Amino acid sequence: QSMDKGIPWAVVMILLSDVCAGENILPPGPLSGAVGGRVKFTTSLSRPESPFLSVSWSFKSVNIITSTSTNITEPGHTNRISLDRATGSLELRNLVPEDSGEYTLTIIPDGGLQRIGRITLNVATIRSPAAVLIENQSSTSLTCEASGSISTREWIKDGRFLHLSDSVSLSMDNRTVFIRPVHSSSHGTYQCRVSNPVSSLTAVLHLTVNYGPYNTSIIGPSAASPGQKVTLQCTAVSIPPANFSWAFNGTDTHVNTSVFVIEKLEYKSIGNYTCTARNMVTKKENSAVLDLRGKMVIIWTCGINSPPEVSGEQDRSHV
Numbered sequence: 001q002s003m004d005k006g007i008p009w010a011v012v013m014i015l016l017s018d019v020c021a022g023e024n025i026l027p028p029g030p031l032s033g034a035v036g037g038r039v040k041f042t043t044s045l046s047r048p049e050s051p052f053l054s055v056s057w058s059f060k061s062v063n064i065i066t067s068t069s070t071n072i073t074e075p076g077h078t079n080r081i082s083l084d085r086a087t088g089s090l091e092l093r094n095l096v097p098e099d100s101g102e103y104t105l106t107i108i109p110d111g112g113l114q115r116i117g118r119i120t121l122n123v124a125t126i127r128s129p130a131a132v133l134i135e136n137q138s139s140t141s142l143t144c145e146a147s148g149s150i151s152t153r154e155w156i157k158d159g160r161f162l163h164l165s166d167s168v169s170l171s172m173d174n175r176t177v178f179i180r181p182v183h184s185s186s187h188g189t190y191q192c193r194v195s196n197p198v199s200s201l202t203a204v205l206h207l208t209v210n211y212g213p214y215n216t217s218i219i220g221p222s223a224a225s226p227g228q229k230v231t232l233q234c235t236a237v238s239i240p241p242a243n244f245s246w247a248f249n250g251t252d253t254h255v256n257t258s259v260f261v262i263e264k265l266e267y268k269s270i271g272n273y274t275c276t277a278r279n280m281v282t283k284k285e286n287s288a289v290l291d292l293r294g295k296m297v298i299i300w301t302c303g304i305n306s307p308p309e310v311s312g313e314q315d316r317s318h319v
């Protein structure tokens, strides 16, 4: 119709591009998210009277979702996104570092001009070389990666500010933590908090350091009565959890669980129980011994006129 009235094409095109450039329907951004987290791109549009003909989001020139009378979702984003068809807002979940970049929203309303919005997402992450770490033997580094303007980076270990030491140091810009070598105390959760004057976000990494076993011990009675059921529990501090084996008087019992059960204590079950904890990664082992003795119950039988003077149990070493 416009053409019929003689308005030249060039004028129409300038008007269109002015409208698109002048009014972004998304906030200026960039938005920040952490790996594994979620982020929502909320448009400034209110629910229209008649639904948009088409809502589509693209990222790195791939359509991640196009919603017309049907929805077409890019396979890599199924189960990770939720679209609010009425306003065009998009939620993105289980963020990965590769989600960083510019997202474009294109909306075709039912009447009126096409609307376009753009927003940039920065996903922060802590990277660490993939390697099996063994205490006192391996070294590693953690690098905090985040784009955008960053004024400070802070490191937190297990909820407290990272403690620097001979083996834990920071790069000049705080981007990288060097741990040379790793210790058992290096095991745990690291957070990198990056901030600029308007926002901050935190990336998380769980660092596994294999160590131990240490402090192997047997929990159980030191003495028990004949016929009694006796349960011995072996514990050790170890990453990964230790494997256990039990020996009796120096002979392997073929029991390899953390618990050793003597159903009924007999004369022949009295002696030394040794639990050996083994760490399959560090290849170290550590043992504990429990010297299980027999307990004799002495019951004093008394005359009618003389009440018992002593009643109870008495330990004795089995000979």
Ligand SMILES: *[C@@H]1O[C@H](CO)[C@@H](O)[C@H](O)[C@H]1NC(C)=O
Binding pocket: 067, 069, 070, 071, 082, 083, 084, 085
């Ligand atoms: C498309 O997705 C939107 C948002 O999840 C939903 O509201 C709508 O019902 C879907 N339409 C079809 C045809 O599946």
Ligand SMILES: *[C@@H]1O[C@H](CO)[C@@H](O)[C@H](O)[C@H]1NC(C)=O
Binding pocket: 135, 136
């Ligand atoms: C590792 O080093 C710590 C102290 O530096 C020491 O206590 C520990 O026994 C060492 N562990 C091993 C398996 O060498």
Ligand SMILES: *[C@@H]1O[C@H](CO)[C@@H](O)[C@H](O)[C@H]1NC(C)=O
Binding pocket: 151, 152, 153, 154, 155, 173, 174
């Ligand atoms: C570096 O980290 C320290 C704390 O370890 C902090 O005081 C300092 O502000 C940080 N500097 C930058 C530039 O992030």
Ligand SMILES: *[C@@H]1O[C@H](CO)[C@@H](O)[C@H](O)[C@H]1NC(C)=O
Binding pocket: 184, 214, 215, 237
């Ligand atoms: C072992 O036990 C001692 C004493 O209870 C304790 O100080 C130490 O921290 C323990 N070691 C480990 C690795 O848990």
Ligand SMILES: *[C@@H]1O[C@H](CO)[C@@H](O)[C@H](O)[C@H]1NC(C)=O
Binding pocket: 241, 242, 243, 280
């Ligand atoms: C050690 O224990 C783990 C589970 O705690 C088990 O998966 C593994 O097979 C055990 N290894 C051996 C050699 O017994």
Ligand SMILES: *[C@@H]1O[C@H](CO)[C@@H](O)[C@H](O)[C@H]1NC(C)=O
Binding pocket: 249, 250, 271, 272, 289, 291
């Ligand atoms: C039992 O252990 C004790 C120390 O715990 C040791 O003196 C004794 O020789 C051990 N006996 C046997 C038969 O292993």
Ligand SMILES: *[C@@H]1O[C@H](CO)[C@@H](O)[C@H](O)[C@H]1NC(C)=O
Binding pocket: 243, 254, 256
């Ligand atoms: C324990 O020993 C049994 C046989 O003695 C074996 O089949 C099993 O894999 C062992 N399990 C562990 C955890 O070592």
Ligand SMILES: *[C@@H]1O[C@H](CO)[C@@H](O)[C@H](O)[C@H]1NC(C)=O
Binding pocket: 249, 268, 269, 270, 271, 272, 318, 319
């Ligand atoms: C185990 O060793 C103890 C000494 O520590 C001994 O008295 C006992 O007879 C031994 N038992 C067996 C079954 O060898």
